[in-house]
Amino acid sequence: MPELPDVENFKRYLDATGLHQRIENVAVLNAKILHGCSGETLSQALTGHELTGTHRHGKHLFAAIDDGPRLMLHFGMTGRLAYFKDLKDDPEHDRLRLDFANGYHLAYVNQRLFGQAAIVEDLAQFVAEQELGPDAFANDLDEEAFQKLLAGRRGQVKSALMDQSLIAGLGNVYSDEILFKAHLHPKTPVNSLDRNVIAKLYRAMREVLRVSIDSGAGSEELFERLPDDYLLPHREEGDKCPVCDGEVQAIKASGRTAYYCPACQPLEREK
DNA sequence: TTCCATGTTCCGCA
């Protein structure tokens, strides 16, 4: 589930488990996840050092190595972290494992190998090179900044939300949830949205992110802990809309399957 | 067996 809320909770998990411990050994278990560096480079950058702090930008997680370069992790479609003591608890799709001096291990687990791990020297430069827009949950992305991002933009609102170069962190699942909360059809043209609707969309985005993080995004219990009026647990064709009891529909939008409630999210809005 | 999946990138086309 690695979109912004999930990665934010992975960050907090790493903060609570893997910081300030000497890394004795690094196991690169599948080199396909390496991005622009060899396993040797990554291993050398980490071994004998400790992780001193974390940062998240969109779906990218960074862990500073002795306040110097950073270990960058991107989780693709299936990644997560796992901290454990006994190696027999090492998860099946562990691709990169840090072995700490305290005997514990931190695994970067990624079934589908779409994720990435790298050593990043300069965070700002990396964000620029990857052409990432501002983080969707960042404090300095206020409503006015959000208005400016969407100004002059064409195309569908769902595409805009998922465009990492416009705003970083939203993917297929949470963009659906945000549009559901904002009562916007996924295919609504961005240039048809007036300031008030964009303001509503902004508030929906921030609230969905905050509530999803607080509800344990990235963990098994998310669906149980989300408020009852959230679409996520009903994100299936023909399921019942949690708000109006209409039927959830699936349509293709910008190459992905978008789930929405036609009754709550009509394409043409009267404002 | 076929289709589809929470992501990204590249290509051709409008």
Added chain:
DNA sequence: TTGCGGAACATGGA
């Protein structure tokens, strides 16, 4: 230039 649809990548579940 911008945006869109499709394909590709790798793996596994329905």
